[in-house]
Structures are given as C-alpha cells and as structure tokens.
Amino acid sequence: MQLTESPSSLIKLQHAIDQWTIHDPELAAQLRSCLSDVKMTIVQLQEQSIWEREQCQRAEAKVHFLEHRKQAEEALRDAKEELEIRVEERTAELRDTNQQLQLEIAQRKQIEQSLRESQVCLQLLNNISRGITSGLSAEQVIESTVRQIGQHFKTLRILYGVIVDGAITAVHSAQPETMIKLEGAVLEVKQSPEYLELIDRRQPIVVANVTQASFLAPLADGMLSRGTRALLAVRVQHSAQEIGLLSFNSPEPRQWSDYEISTLTEIADYLSIVLQEAQAQQERQHAEDRLRLFESVVINGQDAVIITTGNPDDLKITYTNSAFTESTGYALEEVLGRTPRILQGAKSDRAQLNKVRQALLHNKPIQIELVNYRKDGSEFWIDLNLVPIFDNQGSLTHYVALQRDITDRKWSEKALIAIQERLKYLLSSNPSVIYTCHPNRNRSCTFVSENITQQLGYEVWQYLKESRFWLDRIHPDDLRNVLDHIAQLFEIEQLTCEYRFLHQDGSYRWLRDGMKLLRDRQGQPVEIIGSVIDITDRKWAEDRVLASLEEKEVLLKEIHHRVKNNLQVISSLLKLQAGYIKDDRILEVFKESQNRVRAMALIHEKLYQSEDLAKTDFAEYIRSLVTDLFRSYSVSSRLIKLNVYVKDVRLSIDTAIPCGLIINELISNSLKYAFSAGQAGEISIRLFSEAENYYTLIVQDNGSGFPTDLNFRNTKSLGLQLVCSLTKQLHGTIDLECQRGAVFKISFAEQKQKV
Known part of the structure; x- marks a missing residue:
C-alpha cells in the first residue's frame, strides 16, 4: 500500500x-x-x-x-x-x-x-550683372568686380590689368594688408613670348610656383618683388582692341583648386561679355547723346537748317528750324513743299548757283557763299554748306543745307581790306621797320614790314625763312647786350636798345629797336612786337656832339682853372700889397678882400675838379672855405668848434658864388666879433632843401650876439651890405635872431643858369 x-x-x-x-x-x-x-x-x-x-x-x-x-x-x-x-x-x-x-x-x-x-560664383556674376544694369561704366564694373572677388578670396591679391604695348598695366587691384597695391605697368609680358601665346590661346594660366615655371623665368624676379609666388590668370576681352587679364596672386606657392580655376574662368568669361555690353551701352549712350546734341544744335542753333527731298530736279523743303525763320522771315508753314529758289533774287550769282546745281546732280557736298533774299526783299550774304544724305542701301534720301548769315563778316572783310591797304601803305612809307617774332632767344620772325628792303636791303622772305636771321647779323660786340635786353623784356615787358646791324651792302648800321612783350590772358608770353629805325646818321651826329662836348668840357675846365688861377693871383697880389701896409684897419680890409677872392676862386677850383661842370658839391666847398677862413684868422679848432650840417647839395655856379660869399662874410664876422680872445664857442652851418630847387641856409654862433641897436640891413659894414645884396641877387630872404648868439637864416631859390 x-x-x-x-x-x-x-x-x-x-x-x-x-x-x-x-x-x-x-x-x-x-x-x-x-x-x-x-x-x-x-x-x-x-x-x-x-x-x-x-x-x-x-x-x-x-x-x-x-x-x-x-x-x-x-x-x-x-x-x-x-x-x-x-x-x-x-x-x-x-x-x-x-x-x-x-x-x-x-x-x-x-x-x-x-x-x-x-x-559664390553666381553671386559674383549676379553682382556684375546688377552693376551693368544699374548704369555703371565699364571701369566701375571692373572695380566693383575686383573688390567683391577680394571679399571672398581674402588671402589673395585680385588684379585686373590691360595689356598695353606688351606690358600688363594695372587697372584695379584688391589685396590683403600683407601685399602691396599694384599700379601702372606691373609686368613686361613681351619678355615672355610663351606667356603671350598662352594668353592668345584663351587658356587659364595656372602656376603653383612662379620660380619653377620656365616660361615665367624672364618675369619671375619682377613678380617676386611684388609679392607674387603663385599665379592664376584668365584672359578677358577688355574691348574690341584691348586684352585684359583677371588674375589671382598668392604670396606663397600653392596648388590652385578646380573651384578657384573654374570660378575665375567663369567670372572672366562673364566679365568679357559684360564689358562688351557696357562698351556697347556706352556707345549707344554716346550715340543717343550725340543725337540729342545734334537735335539741339539743329533746333536751337544759330545757323539756319533746311532739309529737302532727295530729288535734285525737284527739291522740296521738308523742314526748317527757328534760325531759318529769324534770318529769312519765312515761317515753316510758308516754305513747306516749296523750292529753295524762293530765296534767290536779282543779285544772286548765277555762276555760284550753277556750282550748287552740279553738286546736286553728282550727289556731292558743297560749301559756297551766296547772296540770298529775305521775305521782305532785303538781301543778305550766306555761307551755304550743302550735304547729301544716303540710307543704308546707298540711296539718296535728303539734302541738308546749313546756311550762316555772313553779311556782317562780308562788310568786315571789305573794311579789313581797306584797313590792310592803309596799313600796308603806312608801313611801307614809315621809316621804321615793324616786326613781330616769337618770344625766344632766336627771335624767329613771324612778320616784317616790306620797307625792310628799303631800310636794310634784305627781302622779306629772307627775314622770315631763317630763324636766326636777325641775331646772326648783329655786330658781335653788341650781341651780348641785345640778348641781355631780350632777357630783361620778360620782366619789364617794354624796352629799347641800340645796336649795330649788318646791311645788305656789307656795312654796319646803327639801329634803335623798341620791343614790347605781348601776353595772353593767362599771362603767358605769346609774341614780341617791335619797331626798328636806322639811327646811323643820328649816331654820327651824336658822336660829333659828344666830341664837341668833350672839347668844350676841356675848354670849360681850362677856363675855370684859369679863372681860379687869376683869382689866386689877385689874392696873392692883395696879400703882397698887405705886406706893405702898416695901418691895421686897412690891413683888415685887404684880408677881407683876399678872403672874398679866395671864396670865389675856390668855387672855380671845385668846378674844374668835378665831373659835373654845371654844378658843384656845396658841402665839400663849405668845409674847404671854412677851413681856409679858420686858417686866415688863425683860429684854433680846439677853441671854436665848427659844425657843418649839409647833405648832398649841388648848386650851379650862378648860385654857388653868391652863396659862398654870404657864408664867407658871415663866418668871417663870427670869427672876428662873436668871441673874445681865448673864448671857446661853436659855429654851425646848415644848408638843406625844403622843396625842389628851394634851399635854406642857416649860419649861427653862440658868441656875444649882435648889438640890439644895430640894424644889419642898414649898416656901414661892407660885409653885411654884401650879405644883404647877395641875398637880394639870389631872390631870397634873410632874417636874424639874437637870443643866443647870432642866427642868420637865408632862404633862396636855385638860380637858372644864363645861357
């Protein structure tokens, strides 16, 4: 279980x-x-x-x-x-x-x-396109393109250049701060034919290292000096005749990428198209501007414009401008469909009209001067310029005539011809040779009056043909002086010089040449105008006069010398005679007379010793005169001090002798009476000019002064009588002040020399 x-x-x-x-x-x-x-x-x-x-x-x-x-x-x-x-x-x-x-x-x-x-490439191309559509010029498009490329390739120099005479000339460049800006001719590409051949092939020039490219060997040094170690360049068609280059310059060797090559190539190709369009646009703009200008000239011009049909056998007016109405009086509606012959009249030159007819028949332009008639019947001169107009097929469509009113010019020409004839007559009959020449040292001639043949024996063509004709015939001794005068002409603009000139007959003639420098509005020399006259006879006369003057000067000096000697003899005789006088008063009279004679003799001595025989140096004369008086009166300069205040005063003999005698009397009077024996004092002499040929003489001393009860104008003193008489002879005035010593003030005028 x-x-x-x-x-x-x-x-x-x-x-x-x-x-x-x-x-x-x-x-x-x-x-x-x-x-x-x-x-x-x-x-x-x-x-x-x-x-x-x-x-x-x-x-x-x-x-x-x-x-x-x-x-x-x-x-x-x-x-x-x-x-x-x-x-x-x-x-x-x-x-x-x-x-x-x-x-x-x-x-x-x-x-x-x-x-x-x-x-990037499209953006650059778009910017280029936008620039050209905005009206930028070709140069502005290039500048903008280079600048914008430089913004994308910041480590490279972007260079646009044009090949001129075998050299690349920089137009615009953009570069980093480490690279220099290129200007002017930057590369002599003609030194490298291979380089030029590559450019002609329209292929990109790709160089990783310029020192290793054999075709760049002649150019390598120049490229290195400008900081270029690697090069990428593409051809640009700058214009119909000029080739440009758009290039990348690297400061270091480098391998160029396909992107860089393709970008530069596309930009260069597009830039070529844009530049051609820009040039075409500029040409169109210029054509439109010229058309507007021509239209403005036709409508608003001062010359009358007439447009006719192209049938020479039946010319009909189709257009006239306002200048035509002003010059003829015909309104446009009055002449439309009519023949231009309505402007002809009785004085119209048939031969000239026939020339116009032949030009019309042969479809050739012609310029001619005619007499036309206005609507009111008055005549006027015109300068007619007739031009045939052809279409693209070469068929004649119209004639355009420009006619300018030259009536005033015709009258001016007649007046000018009359003036020229008068001037020609005046120049040929004038003893002076009139000339004009260039403002240079050669004085190459532009005009000379015909009387040169009569005056100097040369033909006009000889003077005009040779640039140095005039200078080569000036006497060698006078040439330097003439050249110096020409140099001075640019400073003073007008002068006269005299020199000897070789006549056609081989003799030298003295000429007087008056020159004037003409300048334009800007102050630049344009021409020298002058007149030359033969002064040989005058020179001969002057030489005779100078010889005569030298002879007379010698004679005059001899006269002054003999007068001085005779006066010196008289002074000596008075001195000898005084030796037999025992009476002191009479002896004093002889001494005064001797001093007066010596004063006059001193004037003649100063004159014959002077270069100027007409006037004497009076300051020197006064010093010599007073020195003799001090010596005559046995006055020591230590006791009596002499002050002479006389500037450069030169007096003629007719004024100097009376004035010298006055000084002699007044100084003698001061030396005799103003100072007691052994008393010190001062004597001053002043002579100055208050106005032209008007003088003031002041003789003063600080001695005992003048007796208050003595009237010097009415005294028995022979010396004072001489002073007053000589003052009157000089047509002067004399005043006396006796506050501190005696001060005589004599004012007189320079006496005219008696001829």
Missing part, C-alpha cells in the same frame, strides 16, 4: 480499535499506542518518501535540465553559428550600406560645396 493511501486505512483501523475498547480497553490502548507509532512511522516514511520523491524529482529535473541544457547548448551553438553567419552577412550588408552612405555623404558634401561655390 502506498503511503498516500494510509490515512484512510488508519481511520478504519482507528474505528476498529475504538470498537475493541469496549471489548478490550487494554488491547485497545495497546493498539492505540501501536497505532500512534505506526502513525509516526507513517509520517516518517511519508517524509522520507517525500524527500526521496523530491530527490528523484530533482534528479529527474537535473537530468531534464542537463538534457535541455545540452539541447539548449546545441541549439545555442546552432543559433550562434547561424547568428554569426547572419551577423557576418548583416555586417557585410552594413559595411556595404555604410560605404554607400559615406559615398553618398561625400557626394552630398561635394554637391553642397559645389552648390556653395556655384552660389
């Missing part, structure tokens, strides 16, 4: 024991005790059975686990192998996918870079 079934059996056994209790309690108790042990044994057996069952279950579970584990491991191994296979397959797929993705990413980056580069 299984242990699991024991509970129901034990219950049955318990009921049986309970029944035996009644019959046999003791057996029942024993049975119950046994039953209790059985129960304990059953419990133990149950527990052991449970444990064993659990162990079996665990063993079975372990076996199952091991089997499952083995199966799981096998499955896991199979799964791992399968997973590894799948991982490898997936890794390969992921690797391929990653490579494809990286390739796509690289392609996308390249596309994005290309898009950015294309955007």
Whole structure:
C-alpha cells in the first residue's frame, strides 16, 4: 500500500480499535499506542518518501535540465553559428550600406560645396550683372568686380590689368594688408613670348610656383618683388582692341583648386561679355547723346537748317528750324513743299548757283557763299554748306543745307581790306621797320614790314625763312647786350636798345629797336612786337656832339682853372700889397678882400675838379672855405668848434658864388666879433632843401650876439651890405635872431643858369 493511501486505512483501523475498547480497553490502548507509532512511522516514511520523491524529482529535473541544457547548448551553438553567419552577412550588408552612405555623404558634401561655390560664383556674376544694369561704366564694373572677388578670396591679391604695348598695366587691384597695391605697368609680358601665346590661346594660366615655371623665368624676379609666388590668370576681352587679364596672386606657392580655376574662368568669361555690353551701352549712350546734341544744335542753333527731298530736279523743303525763320522771315508753314529758289533774287550769282546745281546732280557736298533774299526783299550774304544724305542701301534720301548769315563778316572783310591797304601803305612809307617774332632767344620772325628792303636791303622772305636771321647779323660786340635786353623784356615787358646791324651792302648800321612783350590772358608770353629805325646818321651826329662836348668840357675846365688861377693871383697880389701896409684897419680890409677872392676862386677850383661842370658839391666847398677862413684868422679848432650840417647839395655856379660869399662874410664876422680872445664857442652851418630847387641856409654862433641897436640891413659894414645884396641877387630872404648868439637864416631859390 502506498503511503498516500494510509490515512484512510488508519481511520478504519482507528474505528476498529475504538470498537475493541469496549471489548478490550487494554488491547485497545495497546493498539492505540501501536497505532500512534505506526502513525509516526507513517509520517516518517511519508517524509522520507517525500524527500526521496523530491530527490528523484530533482534528479529527474537535473537530468531534464542537463538534457535541455545540452539541447539548449546545441541549439545555442546552432543559433550562434547561424547568428554569426547572419551577423557576418548583416555586417557585410552594413559595411556595404555604410560605404554607400559615406559615398553618398561625400557626394552630398561635394554637391553642397559645389552648390556653395556655384552660389559664390553666381553671386559674383549676379553682382556684375546688377552693376551693368544699374548704369555703371565699364571701369566701375571692373572695380566693383575686383573688390567683391577680394571679399571672398581674402588671402589673395585680385588684379585686373590691360595689356598695353606688351606690358600688363594695372587697372584695379584688391589685396590683403600683407601685399602691396599694384599700379601702372606691373609686368613686361613681351619678355615672355610663351606667356603671350598662352594668353592668345584663351587658356587659364595656372602656376603653383612662379620660380619653377620656365616660361615665367624672364618675369619671375619682377613678380617676386611684388609679392607674387603663385599665379592664376584668365584672359578677358577688355574691348574690341584691348586684352585684359583677371588674375589671382598668392604670396606663397600653392596648388590652385578646380573651384578657384573654374570660378575665375567663369567670372572672366562673364566679365568679357559684360564689358562688351557696357562698351556697347556706352556707345549707344554716346550715340543717343550725340543725337540729342545734334537735335539741339539743329533746333536751337544759330545757323539756319533746311532739309529737302532727295530729288535734285525737284527739291522740296521738308523742314526748317527757328534760325531759318529769324534770318529769312519765312515761317515753316510758308516754305513747306516749296523750292529753295524762293530765296534767290536779282543779285544772286548765277555762276555760284550753277556750282550748287552740279553738286546736286553728282550727289556731292558743297560749301559756297551766296547772296540770298529775305521775305521782305532785303538781301543778305550766306555761307551755304550743302550735304547729301544716303540710307543704308546707298540711296539718296535728303539734302541738308546749313546756311550762316555772313553779311556782317562780308562788310568786315571789305573794311579789313581797306584797313590792310592803309596799313600796308603806312608801313611801307614809315621809316621804321615793324616786326613781330616769337618770344625766344632766336627771335624767329613771324612778320616784317616790306620797307625792310628799303631800310636794310634784305627781302622779306629772307627775314622770315631763317630763324636766326636777325641775331646772326648783329655786330658781335653788341650781341651780348641785345640778348641781355631780350632777357630783361620778360620782366619789364617794354624796352629799347641800340645796336649795330649788318646791311645788305656789307656795312654796319646803327639801329634803335623798341620791343614790347605781348601776353595772353593767362599771362603767358605769346609774341614780341617791335619797331626798328636806322639811327646811323643820328649816331654820327651824336658822336660829333659828344666830341664837341668833350672839347668844350676841356675848354670849360681850362677856363675855370684859369679863372681860379687869376683869382689866386689877385689874392696873392692883395696879400703882397698887405705886406706893405702898416695901418691895421686897412690891413683888415685887404684880408677881407683876399678872403672874398679866395671864396670865389675856390668855387672855380671845385668846378674844374668835378665831373659835373654845371654844378658843384656845396658841402665839400663849405668845409674847404671854412677851413681856409679858420686858417686866415688863425683860429684854433680846439677853441671854436665848427659844425657843418649839409647833405648832398649841388648848386650851379650862378648860385654857388653868391652863396659862398654870404657864408664867407658871415663866418668871417663870427670869427672876428662873436668871441673874445681865448673864448671857446661853436659855429654851425646848415644848408638843406625844403622843396625842389628851394634851399635854406642857416649860419649861427653862440658868441656875444649882435648889438640890439644895430640894424644889419642898414649898416656901414661892407660885409653885411654884401650879405644883404647877395641875398637880394639870389631872390631870397634873410632874417636874424639874437637870443643866443647870432642866427642868420637865408632862404633862396636855385638860380637858372644864363645861357
């Protein structure tokens, strides 16, 4: 029986024991005790059975686990192998996918870079296009393009230049601060024919290192000196005749990227188109401006404009401007459809009109002067300029006539002809030769009057042909003086010089040349005008006069010398005679007379010693006169001091002798009476000019003064009588002041010399 079934059996056994209790309690108790042990044994057996069952279950579970584990491991191994296979397959797929993705990413980056580069290039091209559409000139477009390229390529110098005479001339450049700005001729490309050939091929010039490019060897030093180590240049069609270059200059060697090459190439190609459009636009603008200008000239011009049909046999007026109405009196509606012959009249020159007719028939332009008639019948002169107009096929469509009113000019021409004839007559009959010449040292002539032949024997053409004709015929001794005068002419603008000139007959003639420098409004010398006159006869007469004057000067000096000697003899005779006189009063009279004679003799001595025989240096004369008087009266200059205040005063002999005698008398009077024996004092003499030829003489001393009761104008003193008489002879005035000594003030005028 299984242990699991024991509970129901034990219950049955318990009921049986309970029944035996009644019959046999003791057996029942024993049975119950046994039953209790059985129960304990059953419990133990149950527990052991449970444990064993659990162990079996665990063993079975372990076996199952091991089997499952083995199966799981096998499955896991199979799964791992399968997973590894799948991982490898997936890794390969992921690797391929990653490579494809990286390739796509690289392609996308390249596309994005290309898009950015294309955007930069398109932006630059758009800016160039916007510049030309906004009306910028070609030069402004170039400047803007170079500047904007420089903003995107900040480490490079952007240079635009034009090839002129085999050299690249910089037009505009943009560069970083580390690179110099290029101006003027920067590269003599004619030194490298290969360089020019590359430019002609219209291929980009790509140079990573200028020192390693053989075709740049002749230019490398110049490029290095300007900080260019690498070069990228593309040709630009600057104009129809000129080639330009747009280039990148790198300060360091570098490999140029495809982006840089393509960008520069696209910009250069587009810039070529834009410059051509700009030039065409400028030409169109100039054409429009010229058209507007021509229209303004036609409408508002001062010359009458007439447009007719192109049939020379039946000319019909189709247009006239307002100047035509003003000059003829005909309104436009009055002449439309009519022939220009309405302007002809009785005095119209038929020969001139026939010339116009022939020009019309042969479709040739003509310029001619005619007499026309206004609407009111009055005549006027015109300068007619007739021009045929042809269309693109060469067919004659119209005639355009410009007619200018030259009536005033015709009258002026007649007046000018009359003036020219008068001037020609005046010049030919004038003894002076009139000329004009260039303001240079050669004095090359531009005009000379025809009377040069009569005056100097030369023909006019000889004077005009040779630039140095005039200077080569001036006497060698006078040439330097003439050249100096010409040099001075530019400072003083007008002068006269005299010189000897070689006549056609071989003799030298004296000429007087008056020159004047003419200047334009800006003050620049334009011409020298002058007149030349033969003064040979006058020079001969002057030489004779000078010789005569020199002879008379010698004679006059001799006369003054002899007069001085005669007066000196008289003075000596008086001195000798005085030696026999014992009376002091008479002796004093002789001394005074001797001093007066010596005063006059001194005047003649100063005159014949002077270069000027007409006037004497009066200051020197006074000093000599007073010195003689001091010596005559034995006066010591230590006691009596002499002060002479006389400036440069020169007096004629008719004034000097009376004035000298007056000084002689007044100084003698001061030396005799003003100072007592041994008394010190001063004598002063002043002579000055108050006005032209009007003088004041002051003689004063600080001695005892003049007696108050003595009238010097009415005295028995011979000396004072002479002073008053000589003052009257000079037509002067004399005054005396006696406050401190004696002061005589004499005013007089220069006496005219008697001829």
